[in-house]
Amino acid sequence: MISSVRQVLLFLAILTSPLISACDLSDEIERSRQPEKTLEPAKPPQEGENREDELPQPVIDKRDEILGILETGSLRQLTRLAQQYPDFRSNYGELDHYRHWYIMKRAGLDPIIKTQQILQQPYGIKDFGAEKYFIWPALAVRAPEDLEFSKLSFADRVTLQELVGEAGIERMKAGEAYPGFRLAIRQDGTWVYLLQDN
Numbered sequence: 676m677i678s679s680v681r682q683v684l685l686f687l688a689i690l691t692s693p694l695i696s697a698c699d700l701s702d703e704i705e706r707s708r709q710p711e712k713t714l715e716p717a718k719p720p721q722e723g724e725n726r727e728d729e730l731p732q733p734v735i736d737k738r739d740e741i742l743g744i745l746e747t748g749s750l751r752q753l754t755r756l757a758q759q760y761p762d763f764r765s766n767y768g769e770l771d772h773y774r775h776w777y778i779m780k781r782a783g784l785d786p787i788i789k790t791q792q793i794l795q796q797p798y799g800i801k802d803f804g805a806e807k808y809f810i811w812p813a814l815a816v817r818a819p820e821d822l823e824f825s826k827l828s829f830a831d832r833v834t835l836q837e838l839v840g841e842a843g844i845e846r847m848k849a850g851e852a853y854p855g856f857r858l859a860i861r862q863d864g865t866w867v868y869l870l871q872d873n
Contacts, residue, residue, distance in 0.1 A: 853872075
């Protein structure tokens with residue numbers, strides 16, 4: 676009797692297997708989850724943004740070198756790079772770069788993370804005639820009157836919230852210039868400063 680039940684079950688399994696496989700929609704579900712691959716035209720830069728191909732090659736090289744060091748998370752390596760430039764500024768006092776950045780990190784403002792954030796932003800340019808500074812973020816180049824909240828786009832407000840927080844925004848509403856981290860590289864690739872207002 677048991678062998679005849681097995682034979683009946685085997686017969687039914689063979690008979691219904693095409694129906695079961697026809698009901699298997701897993702391939703259809705997977706195909707529907709995969710987005711169609713379409714090429715989108717390149718978007719033009721937004722107002723205030725600058726294109727990568729407008730950066731001089733020495734500036735690109737220095738920015739990429741800084742980003743490489745930031746990836747390691749090492750303040751000492753960042754300090755060694757800064758020390759290659761005698762006029763480099765990390766603070767408005769006389770503290771050496773490492774000590775200043777270490778104090779900032781201990782206070783909750785990690786220079787590594789903050790510098791990575793600003794280098795993801797569009798850059799601005801300050802032209803001094805004989806030399807140009809490429810400055811991240813572009814918001815740091817704007818005059819205080821151009822940073823009035825009523826004049827800022829929604830995207831700029833969101834960026835400011837990420838970069839300087841509520842306290843920084845309040846300072847700007849009081850008429851101060853951009854109070855967050857800023858980084859400048861001269862057109863010849865010289866790293867000029869990585870500063871943060873107190």
